[in-house]
Amino acid sequence: GAVVSQHPSRVICKSGTSVKIECRSLDFQATTMFWYRQFPKKSLMLMATSNEGSKATYEQGVEKDKFLINHASLTLSTLTVTSAHPEDSSFYICSARGNLNSPLHFGNGTRLTVT
Amino acid sequence: DAKTTQPPSMDCAEGRAANLPCNHSTISGNEYVYWYRQIHSQGPQYIIHGLKNNETNEMASLIITEDRKSSTLILPHATLRDTAVYYCIVSLEYGNKLVFGAGTILRVKS
Numbered sequence: 139g140a141v142v143s144q145h146p147s148r149v150i151c152k153s154g155t156s157v158k159i160e161c162r163s164l165d166f167q168a169t170t171m172f173w174y175r176q177f178p179k180k181s182l183m184l185m186a187t188s189n190e191g192s193k194a195t196y197e198q199g200v201e202k203d204k205f206l207i208n209h210a211s212l213t214l215s216t217l218t219v220t221s222a223h224p225e226d227s228s229f230y231i232c233s234a235r236g237n238l239n240s241p242l243h244f245g246n247g248t249r250l251t252v253t
Numbered sequence: 254d255a256k257t258t259q260p261p262s263m264d265c266a267e268g269r270a271a272n273l274p275c276n277h278s279t280i281s282g283n284e285y286v287y288w289y290r291q292i293h294s295q296g297p298q299y300i301i302h303g304l305k306n307n308e309t310n311e312m313a314s315l316i317i318t319e320d321r322k323s324s325t326l327i328l329p330h331a332t333l334r335d336t337a338v339y340y341c342i343v344s345l346e347y348g349n350k351l352v353f354g355a356g357t358i359l360r361v362k363s
Contacts (some may be wrong), residue, residue: 142296170348181340182297182353209306233351241287242351244296 140236141165144245147187151222152253159217159248161232167212168234172242173205188215188232222252257341262358263333271328273357275341276297278322284345286317288326290337297340300326331361 141164151157157186157252170188174182186207187195203222205220215234219226231247258276265271277286285304289297301315301326303306308315314327328335340356 144296174353181355182291184350184352187350213311229294241299241302243299244289246296247294249294 140240140243140247142232142234142243144230144232144248146248147246148249148251150251151252153223154221156218156220157222157250159219159230159232159250160217161217161234161245163213163234163236166234166236166240168215168236169212171209171215171232171234172214173207173217174231174233176231176247182231185217190215221248222250224252226250245249255302257343257354259339259341259354259357262360263361264362265328265331267333267361267363268330270362271326271331273326273328273337273339273341273359274323275326276323277303277341277343280343284343286315286321286324287342287344287351288313288315289340289342289353289360290335291340291352292334296326297353300339331359333361333363335341335359336361 143162143164145160171188173185176182184197185200188207188209190209196202209215229247233242233244235242285302287302288300291297300312303315317324338356338358340353342351
């Protein structure tokens with residue numbers, strides 16, 4: 139149980155375009171999901187907390203207009219990287235928990251490359 | 254959330270126990286110790302968590318000192334597939350975000 143799925147696993151886009159990354163909880167409902175990014179050989183950095191039915195909470199230094207988060211249902215949160223630049227190239231990972239008695243589970247990440 | 258300190262890297266022989274230490278001297282009374290690992294190019298995988306009692310599951314054992322200022326994750330019989338970055342995280346339980354530190358790179362060698 140507690141499977142978190144991300145799509146796509148890899149994406150290449152051109153500078154200036156927008157890219158949407160989906161995060162789904164496959165066998166449970168998640169009122170809260172978390173989005174992280176990870177640069178090569180670095181640790182995960184929390185970007186934002188995605189709350190179902192309300193606005194996301196962004197960590198300090200993360201541009202909310204740059205990284206749009208939508209959590210429209212209890213099983214789906216999306217992260218849209220708008221007007222992508224090469225410096226946005228990174229590994230983006232989402233996470234969610236099934237219920238208050240379960241630990242956080244992570245998706246397998248999305249490798250974004252902006253050319 | 255309390256900060257944690259882990260050695261940057263460790264080596265372990267295949268088949269032997271891997272003991273990964275973590276210091277969390279500023280942990281508060283209601284914060285738990287979580288362990289995750291990340292294999293290259295994958296998302297982190299949950300291993301185990303605990304509050305003050307030692308915990309064991311099918312993957313590992315977690316030993317927390319009586320003063321809760323440090324803990325050790327034990328992989329009883331390490332295999333090559335256990336090579337990964339291991340993260341020790343202190344956090345309030347349930348519903349709270351997890352803040353990752355640098356972790357320990359564990360290399361299991363044959």
